[in-house]
Amino acid sequence: MMVKESLKGLTPYQPGKPVDEVKRELGLEKVVKLASNENPYGCSPLAKEAISRALQDVAVYPDGYAQKLRTKVAGRLNVSEKQLLFGNGSDEVILILCRALLSKGDNIVAAVPTFPQYRHNAVIEGAEVKEVPLVNGEHDLEGMKNAIDEKTKIVFVCNPNNPTGNAIGKEAFESFLKSVPEDVIVVSDEAYNEYVTLEDYPDTVPMISGHRNLVVLRTFSKAYGLASLRIGYGVGDETFMQSLDPAREPFNTSTIAQMAAYYSLDDDQFIEDCSRKNRDGIELFEKFCREHGLHCYPSQGNFILIDLGVPGTDIFNRLLKAGYIVRNGEALGFPTSARITIGTREQNEEMIAELKSLLAE
Numbered sequence: 587m588m589v590k591e592s593l594k595g596l597t598p599y600q601p602g603k604p605v606d607e608v609k610r611e612l613g614l615e616k617v618v619k620l621a622s623n624e625n626p627y628g629c630s631p632l633a634k635e636a637i638s639r640a641l642q643d644v645a646v647y648p649d650g651y652a653q654k655l656r657t658k659v660a661g662r663l664n665v666s667e668k669q670l671l672f673g674n675g676s677d678e679v680i681l682i683l684c685r686a687l688l689s690k691g692d693n694i695v696a697a698v699p700t701f702p703q704y705r706h707n708a709v710i711e712g713a714e715v716k717e718v719p720l721v722n723g724e725h726d727l728e729g730m731k732n733a734i735d736e737k738t739k740i741v742f743v744c745n746p747n748n749p750t751g752n753a754i755g756k757e758a759f760e761s762f763l764k765s766v767p768e769d770v771i772v773v774s775d776e777a778y779n780e781y782v783t784l785e786d787y788p789d790t791v792p793m794i795s796g797h798r799n800l801v802v803l804r805t806f807s808k809a810y811g812l813a814s815l816r817i818g819y820g821v822g823d824e825t826f827m828q829s830l831d832p833a834r835e836p837f838n839t840s841t842i843a844q845m846a847a848y849y850s851l852d853d854d855q856f857i858e859d860c861s862r863k864n865r866d867g868i869e870l871f872e873k874f875c876r877e878h879g880l881h882c883y884p885s886q887g888n889f890i891l892i893d894l895g896v897p898g899t900d901i902f903n904r905l906l907k908a909g910y911i912v913r914n915g916e917a918l919g920f921p922t923s924a925r926i927t928i929g930t931r932e933q934n935e936e937m938i939a940e941l942k943s944l945l946a947e
Contacts, residue, residue, distance in 0.1 A: 590712075591712075592709055592710050592711070592712045593710060596706065596709060596710070599702065599703065599706065601621075601622055603619075603621070603906075603911050604619075605617045605619050605911070608906060608909075608911060612906070612907060612909075614909045616909050617909045617910075617911065618909060618910050618911070618929065618933050618936070618937075619911040619927075620910060620911060620912055620926050620927040620928075620929050620933065620937060621911045621912050621913045621925075621927060622813070622913075622927065623748070623778075623808060623887065623888055623889050623927045624807075624808075624811070624813050624927065625808060625809060625810070625811035625813075625860060625888070626927075626928070626929045626930045626933060627811065627856075627859075627860050627863070627930070628811045629810060629811030629812055629846065629850060629856075630810070630811070630849070630850045630852075630853035630856040631853070631856075632849040632850060632852055632853045632856075633810070633811070633812065633846040633847075633849055633850045633853075635849070636845040636846050636848065636849040637842055637845070637846050639845070640841050640842040640845040640846070641842070643841055644841070644842075646841070647837050648837050648839060648840050648841040648844060649841070649844065650836050650837050650838070652672045652839055652844050654844065654845075654848055655672070655844045655845075655847055655848045656670055656672065658848055658851055659819065659851070662851060663791050663821060664791075664792075665791065665794070665821055666824050668824045668827065668828055669794070669821050669822060669823070669824045669827050670819050670820070670821055670827065671819060671820045671821075671822075671827050671830055671831060671834065672817065672818070672819045672834075672838070672839050672844075673817075673818055673819060673820070673834070673838060673839070674816045674817070674835075674838045674839060675805060675807055675816040675817065675818045676775065676777060676803040676804065676805040676807075676818030676819065676820070677703055677816075677818070678816075678818070678834075678838060679803055679818060679819065679820040680703050680704065680707055680742075680773070680775075680803070681703075681707050682830055682833045682834055683707075683740060683771070683773065683801070683820070683830065684707035684708050684710070684711050684713070684740070685707075685711065685833050686829075686830050686833040687739045687740060687771065688708055688711035688712070688713040688739055688740070689711065689712060689713070690711075690712035690713070691712075691713075691737060692711075692713045692714070692737055692738075692739045693708075693713055693714035693715065693716050693735070693737050693738050693739070694708045694713055694714075694715055694716065694738065694739065694740045694741065694742060695716045695717075695718065695730050695733045695734055695738055695740075695741045695742070696715065696716075696717055696718070696730075696741070696742040696744075697717070697718055697719070697720055697725045697726070697730065697742075697743075697744065697747065698717035698718065698719055698720065698919065699720065699749060699750075699918055699919030699920070700720075700742070700744045700747055700748065700749075701742075701744050701748045701775065701777075704742040704744075705717070708740075713739070714737075716733045716738070718730045718733055720747070720750065720752075722752075723747070723750035723751075723752040723883040723884075723891075724747070724750075724752045724754070725743060725744075725745075725747065725752075725754055727754070727758060727759075727761075727762040730743075730762070731762060731765050731766065734766065734767065734770060738767075738770050739770065739771065740770070740771045740772075740773060741766060741770060741771070741772050741773065742773045742775060743759070743762075743772065743773065743774050743775065744775045744777075745759070745774055745775065745776055745787075745788075746778045746781075746782060746885065746886040746887045748777070748778070748887065748889075749889070749891050749913070749915075749918045749919075749920070749925045750883040750885070750891050751778075751883050751884065751885025751886055751887040751889060751890060751891060752883055752884060752885070752886070753782060753784045753787055753886040754788070755784065755786040755787065755788070756786045756787065756788040756789070757786065759774070759788040759790070760788065760793070763793065763797055763800060764797075766799065767799075768798070768799050769799070770799060771799050771800075771801055771826075772797070772799055772800050772801070773801045773802075773803060773820075774788075774790050774800065774801070774802045774803065775803045776790070776802060776803060776804055777803065777804070777805045777807070777808055777818075778808055778809075778886065778887035778888060779804060779809075780808065780809035780810075780857050780860075780861055781808070781809055781861050781864050781865075781886065781887055781888050782886045783861075783865055783886065784886050787886070790802045791821055794821065794822055794823060798822075798823040798825075798826065799823075799826075800822060800823075801820050801821070801822035801826075801827075802820065802821050802822065803818065803819070803820050804818060804819055804820075804821070805817075805818035805819075806818060806843075806846075806847045806850060808888060809857050809860055809861065809888070810847065810850045810857070811850075811860075812843065812846050812847060812850065815840065815842060815843035815846055815847075816839070816840075816843060817839050817840075817843040817844065817846075817847050863930075863931070864888045864928050866931070867928035867929065867931070867934045868885055868890060868928060870931075870934050870935070870938065871890045871892065871926070871928070871934065871938065872890075874938045874941065874942075875892060878942075878945060880892055880893060880894060880895075881893040888927060888928050889925055889926060889927045889928060890925070890926055890928065891915065891918075891920060891923055891924075891925045891926075892923060892924055892925075892926065892941075893915075893920065893922055893923045894922060894923065894924060894941070894944070894945065895922050896922055896944070897916065897921065897922060898914040898915035898916035898917070898918075898920065898921055898922060898923055898924060899914055899916055901914070901915070901923075901924045901944065902914040902924065904944050904947075905924070905937075905940055905944070908940050910936075910937055910940060912924045912925065912926050912927075913925040913926075
């Protein structure tokens, strides 16, 4: 039995090591995971209450159209309900876009390093991936524009970018969007949207009315703290988004996820508090970097990429032994760095103490 050629050589997405696995392997009682950009404060109490209520209906198929959640999200974004496509995380919306648009002979354009699932899903569909290196951690939008050709179907823009955290401003994004041919889809992946404090960060959803080739991705996995429930969405031109819907699995988002997301949207204060605490954490790590002459990128996400001048595997293993799981920069294209999720104040201070100890060795 042979899988198709495009799958050969691909590896599954590698998430951060599970806490229980590290405890078992190393015999540790306390392990802190700061590797997968999860919300250290969990989710809104309103979401927890909704999850409890939704458990009564686990024997019943979910609403495949996610009507209740769809109506609320559409209202908040001031768009038509038919402009939305819900997925098992925004990851699945990426998969659907690639499944629906790409064939052998087509290509996508994306930055490198960036979120790896753009490449992964394009390769599975047999498409070429045209990667344009970051410049100082930022998208080279001019280089990406020049990489577009008659075979390009999708351009992926991760804003803020993962793993650097750099964000693209409104003027630069609008200029780039105008330069892209109308038959090429521009995907603005905004998984960390709620954490952004950049004053000129683009408000992309209103741009869709003037750019039918723009698709904006959002997720409930990060700031909303619903990562394990897997729910996100894309918003774009109504006709285009409706044409994508047949590529969606029938019951791709669970009732529990839909209800948790629905009620999470009623708790703006929770999101504001998480965003503020996250920015405090970013500033704490930036201060540490300045004091020790280390380079870090100006992150607008809930993580920070720090160059410690030590092989990433050494950093990863040293911190792992101390009970801290981070992302090895070598796997992300930054061989002497670690990407660290912003935790609680206590976790951040403990992590910085471990980093100071590592630097002193």
